Amino acid sequence: MSETLVQTAPAAAVETGNGRGLLRFLTCGSVDDGKSTLIGRLLYDSKLIFEDQLASLERDSKRHGTTGDDIDLALLVDGLEAERQQGITIDVAYRFFTTPNRSFIVADTPGHEQYTRNMATGASNADLAVILIDARKGVLTQTRRHSYICSLLGVKHLVLAVNKIDLADYDQAVFDRIVADYMAFARTLGFETITPIPMSARFGDNVYTRSDKLPWFTGPTLIQHLEVIDVESTAAAKPFRFPVQWVNRPNLDFRGFSGTIASGVVRPGDKVVVAASGRETAIERIVTYDGDLAEARAGDAVTLTLKDEVDVARGDLLVPPAARPEVADQFAAHLLWMTDEPLLPGRSYLMRIGTQYSPVKVTALKHKIDVDTLEHLAGRTLALNEIGFCNFSTSTPIAFDPYNDNRETGAFILIDRYTNATVGAGMVSFGLRRAANIHRQSLLVGREERETLNGHKPAGLWFTGLSGSGKSTIANLVERELHDRGVRTFLLDGDNVRHGLNRDLGFSDADRVENVRRVGEVAKLFVEAGVVVLCSFISPFKAERRMARELFAEGEFIEVFVDTPIDDCIARDPKGLYAKALKGEIANFTGVSSPYERPEIAELVLETANTEASASARRVVDDLIRRGTI
Amino acid sequence: MTAHTPTSSFEPQGHGPLAKRPLSAHLRRLEAESIEIIREVAAAFENPVMLYSIGKDSGVMLHLAVKAFYPSKPPFPLLHVDTTWKFQDMIRHRDSIVERYGVDLLIHVNEEGLAKGVNPIASGSSLHTQVMKTEGLKQALDKYGFDAAFGGARRDEEKSRAKERIFSFRSEGHTWDPRNQRPELWRLYNTRIAKGETIRVFPLSNWTELDIWEYTRAEAIPIVxxxxxxxxxxxxxxxxxxxxxxxxxxxxxxxxxxxxxxxxxxxxxxxxxxxxxxxxxxxxxxxxxxxxxxxxxxxxxxxxxxxxxxxxxxxxxxxx
Structure with missing residues (x-):
């Protein structure tokens, strides 16, 4: 019998690190601030340096050390230098130590090169950051940079470690001045706690042991503070979020959804909805290997079963009906660029948010951020280690929370679709199109069913062109032909719509934009109803035509540019409008006193100068056949 | 409708009667994070495998896998690369564990190396490990076409492991290029690979040796x-x-x-x-x-x- 059955031990044996659980933190500072020495001190004083390691440390200290006869603790950490020479320059090293009250994971990021990317990686999983300041130098540019990156990545708790206080004669005035400087700067960065501690990592003052050389300081030592700070209770207090990771289906009688609770608390009986589809059900059981649970909380890896057979797959987010995330296909976010090849707005990347992958594009780079001054800069692209604020567009709506509210559901990474490299890290700020508080009611009749009933696919045909270009004439001929072929159609005409839905709008630029927006939304409803909708609108601005286009799925929006020279339009002048406009009787008349921006990406361009309207209409119908719409 | 009862579900023998004790907050957190990593691999890869070396870390990793998928069985086999020089107690333990947890085990020996007479005594530790362990492992991964392989390595074990990723990327031919590793932010692992590329996954990255022993004791996991x-x-x-x-x-x-x-x-x-x-x-x-x-x-x-x-x-x- 080779199995060793573990003996039942009396309750005496208590695990280490029992009290507060695990704390992950990150140290920020340059080489000169004593960061390596501090980490070395934490490992050394927690007795985690073994004899075989200590022996080589003593050897190295004599050879390379900078501390005279003392052991140079920095060499414990800087052992990685050798590896750096082998080409590893871009890394975060994780170190572990334990006290009787807590276990710790320190993310150690190199201070100099590649700082932004490395620091962001370390900060993304950190609950707390230790910002090191050299007491002789005070708050520097890099202190601000490190603090901003911590704040951007959502680290809520800071320790301001005023190090090398021994070299400033343990002087309270020095400490007070640095703290005042720092607080003035950090006020806007949104940290929940900032705990300043004067210390000397080299001599161990106020790291583990309270220093008798700093009698004026009454706050905690570093370890005392790290041992007691509460970073976990906030995650459980947030709304319930459960990204479905894996569908657990051992047999036909069991269908569970495995995943890790991102935030909040769940109990059997709780109502939940699938965020993207709006389908509602309730939690039946919380299944684990150790038995069913009456309650599970943020951070627990569990398997949930649901009361009803709703459609749920990996990537879905289960949430409470009363506290839903945003669901949108456009959103604004901060983006940190992490690779040599620059970001290309408009290029399709793969986004991973929660357990979901989705194609995504940056549609606009609003501004870049200078991490040293926090100034906003204009830019067209992001280079390695640059941070920008961007608009994003995904191909299907995704569920998310603002990163500031919830790190778990507001963070995403971008992946290059060809190399599969991780190229960006994003933090969602808000959804665009103000759809945040309107949640889709799920419908029992689906789009495909409507298409089957109709016998054709829907489409939005968007006729744009000058007044008098022949848009409405051609659109009418197209609709007649489609109707005769048994296709369900509807024509939205600019003039007609202005008599009803849009009669409150005039012809200012702002009203023209709103005119197109409303028509676009109405056209979208027709498309959802399975109809081929024809829209005949001057729609002179590129941006608004794009806005209309983005309401539709890829391939469903067909822009038809009716290209008639302005002189021909003036000559035709079917409604006598050009005559009036040229006399100055109509303000903002397109082509006369207001510009028409020619389309660059129209699916169809109909040059009408030498073509009959019926032939142009024929081309539109042929195009729909070629696309397989009808 | 209520009460789905898993009928033909997976119940490891001996589940329950052993003396378990409640986990500390710290171990609960480590356990949940490892389970998340193990599930991620099952969900994102086509053909994963779990390396099983019979040691204490492997024991914990296997136990976590069983917990991760309950009431299903772990949806991947175990692989033991046998150098033929393991302690006899280890082999006995391996076989009893497979029976206890009801999991599938593949055993691979580098027959070529064996035929050439490579062994730790005459060939030296370095060559023996290279041929029987490293080459043997690569042979097995290629033979079965595994695209992801779990290993029980921990970051606290050794200096060069301190910066190892949880999802460690290997190009075709199983090479590890330290410059070509992906940054890991949050717990958003990049699981995308091209054909021929593989991922090594380390669910115990954040465990220390002490954590392993305390968890083994708390969960009553059998050891060699x-x-x-x-x-x-x-x-x-x-x-x-x-x-x-x-x-x-x-x-x-x-x-x-x-x-x-x-x-x-x-x-x-x-x-x-x-x-x-x-x-x-x-x-x-x-x-x-x-x-x-x-x-x-x-x-x-x-x-x-x-x-x-x-x-x-x-x-x-x-x-x-």
Missing amino acids: PLYLAAERPVVRRNGMLIMRDDNRMPLEPGETEETRWVRFRSLGCYPLSAAVESQATTLDDIIDEMKISRTSERQGRLIDVDESASMEKKKREGYF
């Missing part, structure tokens, strides 16, 4: 008896205590076998695993001993001291 102290026949060689597990290991002139109270902190091929003198006969004893221990666990691994930067080198070659 060699981890517990007993009177065993050992010889002293190069300052290390080596246990002669069978008579393939000849005694060198002047060496004599003696019986001592020893145990092992780390298990591998028996001629390459040094014992430590110890009276720790229970898990409680081991944990107490750990807390006052002043040497690192890999000190007993002859392969690590055999050449400088050896872990780095082995990893580039495809070792775990």
Whole structure:
């Protein structure tokens, strides 16, 4: 019998690190601030340096050390230098130590090169950051940079470690001045706690042991503070979020959804909805290997079963009906660029948010951020280690929370679709199109069913062109032909719509934009109803035509540019409008006193100068056949 | 409708009756994070495998996998790359574990290396490990076309592991390029690979040796008896205590076998695993001993001291 059955031990044996659980933190500072020495001190004083390691440390200290006869603790950490020479320059090293009250994971990021990317990686999983300041130098540019990156990545708790206080004669005035400087700067960065501690990592003052050389300081030592700070209770207090990771289906009688609770608390009986589809059900059981649970909380890896057979797959987010995330296909976010090849707005990347992958594009780079001054800069692209604020567009709506509210559901990474490299890290700020508080009611009749009933696919045909270009004439001929072929159609005409839905709008630029927006939304409803909708609108601005286009799925929006020279339009002048406009009787008349921006990406361009309207209409119908719409 | 009852579900034998104890907040967190990683691989890869080396870390990793998918079975097999020089106790333990958890086990031996007579005594630890372990592993991964392989390595084990990713990317041919590793932010692992590329996954990255033992005790996970102290026949060689597990290991002139109270902190091929003198006969004893221990666990691994930067080198070659 080779199995060793573990003996039942009396309750005496208590695990280490029992009290507060695990704390992950990150140290920020340059080489000169004593960061390596501090980490070395934490490992050394927690007795985690073994004899075989200590022996080589003593050897190295004599050879390379900078501390005279003392052991140079920095060499414990800087052992990685050798590896750096082998080409590893871009890394975060994780170190572990334990006290009787807590276990710790320190993310150690190199201070100099590649700082932004490395620091962001370390900060993304950190609950707390230790910002090191050299007491002789005070708050520097890099202190601000490190603090901003911590704040951007959502680290809520800071320790301001005023190090090398021994070299400033343990002087309270020095400490007070640095703290005042720092607080003035950090006020806007949104940290929940900032705990300043004067210390000397080299001599161990106020790291583990309270220093008798700093009698004026009454706050905690570093370890005392790290041992007691509460970073976990906030995650459980947030709304319930459960990204479905894996569908657990051992047999036909069991269908569970495995995943890790991102935030909040769940109990059997709780109502939940699938965020993207709006389908509602309730939690039946919380299944684990150790038995069913009456309650599970943020951070627990569990398997949930649901009361009803709703459609749920990996990537879905289960949430409470009363506290839903945003669901949108456009959103604004901060983006940190992490690779040599620059970001290309408009290029399709793969986004991973929660357990979901989705194609995504940056549609606009609003501004870049200078991490040293926090100034906003204009830019067209992001280079390695640059941070920008961007608009994003995904191909299907995704569920998310603002990163500031919830790190778990507001963070995403971008992946290059060809190399599969991780190229960006994003933090969602808000959804665009103000759809945040309107949640889709799920419908029992689906789009495909409507298409089957109709016998054709829907489409939005968007006729744009000058007044008098022949848009409405051609659109009418197209609709007649489609109707005769048994296709369900509807024509939205600019003039007609202005008599009803849009009669409150005039012809200012702002009203023209709103005119197109409303028509676009109405056209979208027709498309959802399975109809081929024809829209005949001057729609002179590129941006608004794009806005209309983005309401539709890829391939469903067909822009038809009716290209008639302005002189021909003036000559035709079917409604006598050009005559009036040229006399100055109509303000903002397109082509006369207001510009028409020619389309660059129209699916169809109909040059009408030498073509009959019926032939142009024929081309539109042929195009729909070629696309397989009808 | 209520109460789905899993009928033909997966219940490891012996689940329940053993003396378990509640997990500390710290171990609960580590457990949940590892389960998340293990599930992610099952969900994102087509053909994963879990490397099973029979040691204490493998034991914990397998136990976590069983918990991760309950009531389903882990949706991947175990793979043991057998160098043919494992302690006999380890092989017995392996077979009993497979039966206990009801999981599928694949065993692979590098027959080519065996035919060439590679062994730890005549060939030296470095060549033996390279051929029988690293090459053997690559052969097995290729043979079955695995696209993801779990390993039980921990970041606290060794310096070069401190910066290892949880999802470690390997290009075609299983090479590890330290410059081509993906940054890991939050817990958003990038699981995308091209055909021919693979991922090594380390669910125990954030565990320490002490965590492993405390979890093993709390969850009553069976271990190879060699981890517990007993009177065993050992010889002293190069300052290390080596246990002669069978008579393939000849005694060198002047060496004599003696019986001592020893145990092992780390298990591998028996001629390459040094014992430590110890009276720790229970898990409680081991944990107490750990807390006052002043040497690192890999000190007993002859392969690590055999050449400088050896872990780095082995990893580039495809070792775990």
